[in-house]
Amino acid sequence: MAQKVTNINSIKTLTGLRSEVENVDDVAVSVDCVIFGFDENKLKVLLIRSDLENFQSKWSLLGDLLKPDEDLDASAYRILKQRTGLSDLYLEQVHSFGKVHRHPAGRVITIVYCSLINIQNHRLKILENELHWQDVENVTDMAFDHKIIFDNCYAWLQKRVQEHPLGFSLLPRKFSLRELQNLYEAILNVKLDRRNFRKKFFSMDFLIDIGEIEQNVRHRPGRLYRFDYEKYEKNKKKLFKIDF
C-alpha cells in the first residue's frame, strides 16, 4: 500500500515540491481505454453510453478513476475487465489529457491506454451501458473530450502498425493474406498492391504457413497463416518500419 497521506498539501510539504502550500481543489486521475477491433473488414472501437447524466446520450470511452493503491497499468486492465469482462490482452499507454475544463464535474486528468484485439476471439462478457463495437468511420457524438482522445489514439494506431506488426492481434489465430491486407487497408485507409503487400510480409518472415486453406469462401481459397510471435520477439530490434 502507498503511504497514507491525509491530503494533497501534506504531499506538497513532504516532497518539498515548489508550489506554495495553498488550499487547492483536488485533482482527480482517471484511466481511459481505447480498444480497437476488426470485423467484417472494418476497424472498430469499443464504446459505451456515458454514465454521466448530462451526457447520457453521448458515447464514451471505457474509463474509471484510478484507485489509490493501483498502478496505472493495473488500473487500465481492471477497467477493461470490469467494463467488458475481457482480460488476456496487451494494453499500451498512449497519452494523458488534462485540460482544465475537459471534465464537467471537476478537474480530472485522464491517462489513456490503447489495445488491439480480435473481436471473434474476445467475446464481450458484459454489455452494460450499451457496450458495443462501433465503426471508427462513424465515431461521433462523444462525451467530454473523448472524440479528441479517440482521434489521437487512431493516429497512434496508424503509426504503430507501421513500426510493429501489431495488426496480427486484430486477426484470428489463422488468417489469410487477404484478411491481413484488408486489415492494414482499414487501419491506414489506403489501397495497397496485393502482390507487393504479399512480398513485404513474406520477407519479414513472421508468417507461418499452417498448411490449411480457407473454408466457405466463394472463390479460390487462400492459404492460412499464423503469426510467429517467437521469431518476432527475437528480431524486433531490427524491425524499424513497415512502409507502404
Place this chain on the structure above:
Amino acid sequence: MAQKVTNINSIKTLTGLRSEVENVDDVAVSVDCVIFGFDENKLKVLLIRSDLENFQSKWSLLGDLLKPDEDLDASAYRILKQRTGLSDLYLEQVHSFGKVHRHPAGRVITIVYCSLINIQNHRLKILENELHWQDVENVTDMAFDHKIIFDNCYAWLQKRVQEHPLGFSLLPRKFSLRELQNLYEAILNVKLDRRNFRKKFFSMDFLIDIGEIEQNVRHRPGRLYRFDYEKYEKNKKKLFKIDF
C-alpha cells in the same frame, strides 16, 4: 477556473464513474520536464539536486505538482520557467508514470514532458538546487524513479530524431554539417559515414547555405547552414523517417 469540488468523492458521484464511492487517499499529479541540450559534442540533460530531504544527495528532474487551474502543457512550461528561467521552447508530452510506490511521500502520478534546446542560445537564468547540464552518459544517482523516466525519454529522443529533424533545435542557428553529424552521432550513439550523412540531409532540402564559413577551426573550415523551418513545416507530412 475549474469547477470547484470539495473532494474526490464528489467527483466520483458527479461523474458516475464506476468505482464504489469510498474513503480514499488522494492521488496527486505532478509534471516533470526532461530537457536535452548539446554542447562540446556531448548530449546533456538538465538536472537539479532533489529538494526532498531524504533524497538530498540525489539528482532529480525538473518537476512540480500540477496546479488545479492549470492545463498539463501550461504546467510543464511554468515549471521550466520557474526552475530555469527558460521560456520560448517547445515541450512535448512523452509518458506518464504512476507506480504506487514511486514517490516516498505518497501517491503521485507524474506526467513527463521532453524538450531539446541549444545550450548556447538558452542560458539558464536560475541556478538554484545546483541546476546544471549533465552528460547523458553519466546520469546516475537519481531520486525516486527518475532514472527510469530519464531512460524512457532518452529512448523517445532517439526515436524522435529519426522521424523528424528535431535535432536542429539543439544546434546554434548557424552550424556546420560536421556539427550536425556530431549531434546525431551523440544522440543515436552510432558512427555515420560523413559523405552519406551529407547527401541525406541535402536531399531533405531543409538546409540553407548562409554563405559563411566556420571561424577559428584548426582545419579547413566548413560552410555554415541554417535550418529552413518554413520549408520543413510545409513538407513534414511527406517526411516519415530519417534512417541511418
Place this chain on the structure above:
DNA sequence: TAATAATGTGTGTATTTTACGCAATGAAAA
C-alpha cells in the same frame, strides 16, 4: 464447361541506400 473472382508467382525498372575514392582547402609543422 465457360465465366468469374480470387490466389500465387514472377519480372523489370526506378529509387534509395551503402561503401568508398579522391581532389581541394586551410592550418600547422618542418
Place this chain on the structure above:
DNA sequence: TTTTCATTGCGTAAAATACACACATTATTA
C-alpha cells in the same frame, strides 16, 4: 616556403529495396 595533416566537398558504382505490372492457377457458380 614547402610539406604534412586533418577535414571539407564532390562524386561514382554496386547493392538493396520499393514499385508497377503480367500472367498462370484454382476454386466457385451459372
